[in-house]
Amino acid sequence: MLEKYREQYINRSIQFTFVDQKGIVVESDEVLFELKTGSSIYEFHPFFESLGAILESPEEEISFHCVHLSLEEDLLITDIKALKKTDGLLLIIYDLTQHYNSYQLATQARNESIIKTELTVIKNLELEERELFKNRFIQNFSHELRNPLTSIISIAKIIGDTELNGGQKKMLDFLMESSDNLKLLLEDILSISMIASGKLKLDVKIFSLYQLLELLEFTYSSKAREKGLEFMLKRNSKIPEFIEGDRLRLFQVLTNLLDNAIKYSESGKVSLELLFNQKRANRISMRFQVTDTGAGIPEESLTTIFESFTRLRSSEKQGGTGLGLSIVNGLLELMGSEIKVDSTLGEGSVFYFDIVLKYPLQLASKSLLKVADKKQAKIKKPKEGVRFKLLLVEDDLAIQTVLFKFLMNTKHFYVDFVDDGDQVMSKIVSEQYDIILMDVKLPNTNGDEITRQIRNFPFKNIKDIPIVGITANAYEENIKSYLNAGMNAVLSKPFEEELLIETIYKFLK
Amino acid sequence: MQSSKKIVVLGHFGVGKTSLIRRFVTDTFSDNYKVTIGVHITKKVVEISPDDTISLILWDLEGTDDIESIRNAYLLGTHGVVFVFDITRPSTFQHLNNDLKIVSSKIPNVPFLVVGNKTDLVAPSELKSVFDENNISVDFFTSAKTGDAVNDLFSKLANQLVSDA
Numbered sequence: 001m002l003e004k005y006r007e008q009y010i011n012r013s014i015q016f017t018f019v020d021q022k023g024i025v026v027e028s029d030e031v032l033f034e035l036k037t038g039s040s041i042y043e044f045h046p047f048f049e050s051l052g053a054i055l056e057s058p059e060e061e062i063s064f065h066c067v068h069l070s071l072e073e074d075l076l077i078t079d080i081k082a083l084k085k086t087d088g089l090l091l092i093i094y095d096l097t098q099h100y101n102s103y104q105l106a107t108q109a110r111n112e113s114i115i116k117t118e119l120t121v122i123k124n125l126e127l128e129e130r131e132l133f134k135n136r137f138i139q140n141f142s143h144e145l146r147n148p149l150t151s152i153i154s155i156a157k158i159i160g161d162t163e164l165n166g167g168q169k170k171m172l173d174f175l176m177e178s179s180d181n182l183k184l185l186l187e188d189i190l191s192i193s194m195i196a197s198g199k200l201k202l203d204v205k206i207f208s209l210y211q212l213l214e215l216l217e218f219t220y221s222s223k224a225r226e227k228g229l230e231f232m233l234k235r236n237s238k239i240p241e242f243i244e245g246d247r248l249r250l251f252q253v254l255t256n257l258l259d260n261a262i263k264y265s266e267s268g269k270v271s272l273e274l275l276f277n278q279k280r281a282n283r284i285s286m287r288f289q290v291t292d293t294g295a296g297i298p299e300e301s302l303t304t305i306f307e308s309f310t311r312l313r314s315s316e317k318q319g320g321t322g323l324g325l326s327i328v329n330g331l332l333e334l335m336g337s338e339i340k341v342d343s344t345l346g347e348g349s350v351f352y353f354d355i356v357l358k359y360p361l362q363l364a365s366k367s368l369l370k371v372a373d374k375k376q377a378k379i380k381k382p383k384e385g386v387r388f389k390l391l392l393v394e395d396d397l398a399i400q401t402v403l404f405k406f407l408m409n410t411k412h413f414y415v416d417f418v419d420d421g422d423q424v425m426s427k428i429v430s431e432q433y434d435i436i437l438m439d440v441k442l443p444n445t446n447g448d449e450i451t452r453q454i455r456n457f458p459f460k461n462i463k464d465i466p467i468v469g470i471t472a473n474a475y476e477e478n479i480k481s482y483l484n485a486g487m488n489a490v491l492s493k494p495f496e497e498e499l500l501i502e503t504i505y506k507f508l509k
Numbered sequence: 510m511q512s513s514k515k516i517v518v519l520g521h522f523g524v525g526k527t528s529l530i531r532r533f534v535t536d537t538f539s540d541n542y543k544v545t546i547g548v549h550i551t552k553k554v555v556e557i558s559p560d561d562t563i564s565l566i567l568w569d570l571e572g573t574d575d576i577e578s579i580r581n582a583y584l585l586g587t588h589g590v591v592f593v594f595d596i597t598r599p600s601t602f603q604h605l606n607n608d609l610k611i612v613s614s615k616i617p618n619v620p621f622l623v624v625g626n627k628t629d630l631v632a633p634s635e636l637k638s639v640f641d642e643n644n645i646s647v648d649f650f651t652s653a654k655t656g657d658a659v660n661d662l663f664s665k666l667a668n669q670l671v672s673d674a
């Protein structure tokens with residue numbers, strides 16, 4: 001009985017063929033395919049053209065696995081064993097089509113998955129590289145832009161203090177407005193780049209939300225009035241005065257939304273509402289909502305308005321870069337929130353976001369207010385007639401001039417100049433200074449490196465000289481590294497005259 | 510009798526060996542990737558000169574990332590080698606020089622061409638610099654999809670085989 005099965009399952013899938021030294025078929029059992037006696041096996045399939053090499057090889061027996069033999073109608077996948085005999089070659093051909101077909105399916109799945117993973121990794125690497133390049137470009141670009149912008153703004157201010165006729169004053173106003181816009185644009189681009197590169201970290205502290213709202217009301221009431229609009233602020237009474245969050249970034253979100261609301265409303269009113277959602281433990285969920293009576297947003301644009309450089313209406317009059325909402329979107333994502341919008345064409349839009357923030361449960365608001373206010377307390381001006389010796393380290397002549405003018409305006413400083421990092425140490429050893437105002441990027445030795453050298457100096461009178469850094473490199477991580485180097489404060493260009501002078505006063509003894 | 514030469518086409522899986530042969534033999538291309546297992550053998554007669562032709566027996570071997578593991582039986586009687594890699598996947602060429610050494614030791618003294626395939630997926634300006642930087646010498650950059658340089662590659666090999674004979 002077993003012989004019968006052997007015949008049925010094995011013998012019918014194995015062909016025996018004998019060929020002579022010249023490849024002529026001597027005998028074939030034709031189990032799998034027909035091979036006429038006397039024909040050349042080389043003509044049957046190109047595989048068999050390699051038999052000559054087998055005859056020449058020293059091996060007595062050679063096996064070929066998984067050989068595809070495409071015949072007229074069928075495709076056979078075979079293992080072929082060639083055995084050398086005295087007068088020719090014995091070929092044993094095994095039909096393993098079924099077995100190899102299932103192996104093919106498994107290999108297909110495996111290879112496809114490996115290739116897919118590899119290509120995904122490559123694609124991600126490419127995207128990361130592109131993102132890195134973009135952010136590096138923005139960083140360098142903003143750096144290069146800050147120096148000339150600082151000069152423009154500062155010189156414009158100096159010119160503003162001189163006697164000008166009406167026409168000149170008007171032109172100067174335009175110049176100052178344009179440079180202020182450029183400064184805002186630069187800050188927007190930096191924010192976008194920092195959000196995109198994950199460099200922007202939230203600075204969470206307790207602050208007075210009421211004060212923030214008052215500031216917004218004050219600012220936007222007058223902005224709205226200028227455009228003939230009404231401005232309204234509403235706050236639910238359950239909202240606590242103090243909350244824990246990043247005041248600056250929340251302020252940035254709200255000013256972007258309010259600026260847009262005013263920009264796109266020609267008449268009617270703009271409102272900012274703070275609604276109460278719920279409180280649990282020491283967390284409060286609230287909704288900030290900015291409503292305008294502008295033209296509204298078409299439905300097809302609702303998904304794209306939060307992308308960078310998207311502006312709904314390309315009117316020159318409205319200006320802007322289209323970065324505002326993208327910044328809002330990015331900042332809110334960082335805060336675990338999401339910007340949403342409802343809009344009706346011809347009636348206006350409502351931008352809103354729900355945010356959960358911690359709030360202190362048992363703090364007396366008055367003492368807390370003191371803490372919050374302490375940082376904003378006015379810096380004491382030096383008494384009249386008192387003068388301090390200041391070393392100004394700056395290699396850019398335009399900025400040097402502007403800073404000198406600012407310092408001279410106060411009548412509180414004697415100023416010495418150095419424009420090379422390598423000259424600083426010898427200067428402070430030979431002269432006694434009350435404070436150093438120093439650019440970070442300098443010829444030969446950079447400002448942060450000089451600061452480290454000063455802080456490691458053995459003599460206290462030199463080691464403790466206050467140092468205020470100025471930099472065009474406005475990334476938070478850079479500023480932190482300059483502070484870590486030992487600078488007492490770092491101002492990023494372009495800076496305001498008042499802020500610069502106040503910062504210097506802060507460190508004078 | 511027309512001379513016939515065995516050419517083995519080697520390389521990692523998914524680099525386009527089968528597609529290159531199909532483009533050369535039948536001038537067709539399919540985007541569907543079907544993994545080759547074992548070996549497929551096809552034949553094409555190439556005209557060397559108006560009076561001379563050569564029959565190329567093309568052995569399309571199953572792709573592998575371990576060149577050492579290729580069965581010696583497949584390589585028996587080889588006259589020429591085409592080593593193919595995919596220019597978009599570094600894993601197929603990052604050990605290329607070492608792979609080529611292994612192939613040369615398995616099949617010594619035969620003409621050898623190194624082919625970077627899938628040029629349709631990469632900007633021409635990026636092509637040469639990447640491989641020059643990595644000290645990889647490439648004979649042909651091809652695209653089985655567009656047919657770019659495919660015939661040139663096999664013609665060059667055929668001519669080399671004739672002149673070496």
